[in-house]
Amino acid sequence: MQRFKVGELVVDAGTPILMEGSNSPQLFTALHGMGLRYKLLADGKRQVVNMIFPGDFIGLQAGVMGEMGHSVEATTKMTLCVFDRSEFWSFFKERPDRAFSLTWLAAIEEHFMGDALTTIGQRTALQAVAWALSRLFIRADALGMVTNGTMKLPYIQQDIADALGLSLVHTNKTLSVLRSRQLAHWTDGTLRVPDLATLAEIAMLDDLSARKRPIM
Amino acid sequence: MQRFKVGELVVDAGTPILMEGSNSPQLFTALHGMGLRYKLLADGKRQVVNMIFPGDFIGLQAGVMGEMGHSVEATTKMTLCVFDRSEFWSFFKERPDRAFSLTWLAAIEEHFMGDALTTIGQRTALQAVAWALSRLFIRADALGMVTNGTMKLPYIQQDIADALGLSLVHTNKTLSVLRSRQLAHWTDGTLRVPDLATLAEIAMLDDLSARKRPIM
DNA sequence: CGGATCATTGAAGTCCCTCAAGTCCTGTGG
């Protein structure tokens, strides 16, 4: 990958990285920090499409379709590995193994979004929040970001609300239910999950293992 | 592609094609007919993830991850082009251009699902139904399946309801609103859209053009 | 100290869901 790497980029929390509809000349891999993918509607409503963890590839749609379907923003300070979009094609020709990995990543993303769709469409608020926290926790655990059953979760309640299609108020109340049931304590940017099995059961999550991901 | 093509398959309406969690040895491209991608929840709820049109590739997730994230079912009689999953990798090595197309398709799918997520999460029932019908109509138009402002739409109301996370009853009532406003008449498997611009405006759809798609 | 952001809580309202009938159509079998 070094051949295609242009450099590294460090951005502050809150920095926009890619804009929906844009055709960025640069693609990224998140090295440190966390971010947010989201779409904005004409009336100002926001749908959070996904959370970005270290290792995530950013800009696949721009690379292959020439246009992003969502915006990307840093939630914490992030450092990004920068690639040149113009090298994208030669990448496919010269490194079929890496091209395969890229497609794999795209498939994982599609898989996740089908799951998210099911959550928003079919799960209740309690199930949905439990689902979101479970997924985040499992993902973080696979990355070694969990110690003593706790992890850094640097988002605000509005982010989760926008991810689940719920109002901020109801998200808050739902979180407090999970807290009172001793299933998930998320305060001050730290999430503690004492009983993942029960949380996942509420979420109707059938697979507690993290999906294997290729790294770009 | 002929090299990888194993044969053709004709299935009746209602036939399951791929199952969630399965690792099918075969991948498909839809040649004729229409289908449905969906996920089932433990409590029996169903989320329709996408509608399948002629030209759609089926089984990418199985091809690359070894496991489908959703089930696929034929809604009408379908004829499928069958590929061998075991050839998938050599495909990437020998035909980087086609591999690129495949990734492109995956990106399009991801793009669509982000849009769908936004619909279910943020749009009202009326906007959501308008969005769904607009998308279907635009997609069909791009495939030449629209004549005189009408197209075949061989789904039932429950399918759309499950796609939008709405109840059947409310979907029905919302459809009748669009009908009374002369914006979309969908009866007997035929959809007529006399005023796409207005329908799309209700849906807060900003792009009336169909996305260019590579064919596998 | 004023302003901004975020979390929290109570109260009122509404969009949508569930329940319940009833119609229409098709296919099936006596």
Added chain:
DNA sequence: CCACAGGACTTGAGGGACTTCAATGATCCG
């Protein structure tokens, strides 16, 4: 040929999960 069952669509009524409105407290910062 008619009775019956099943599936899809339709419509009304009531209830509930969630939204919106509103106010408060906590924390941080220039």
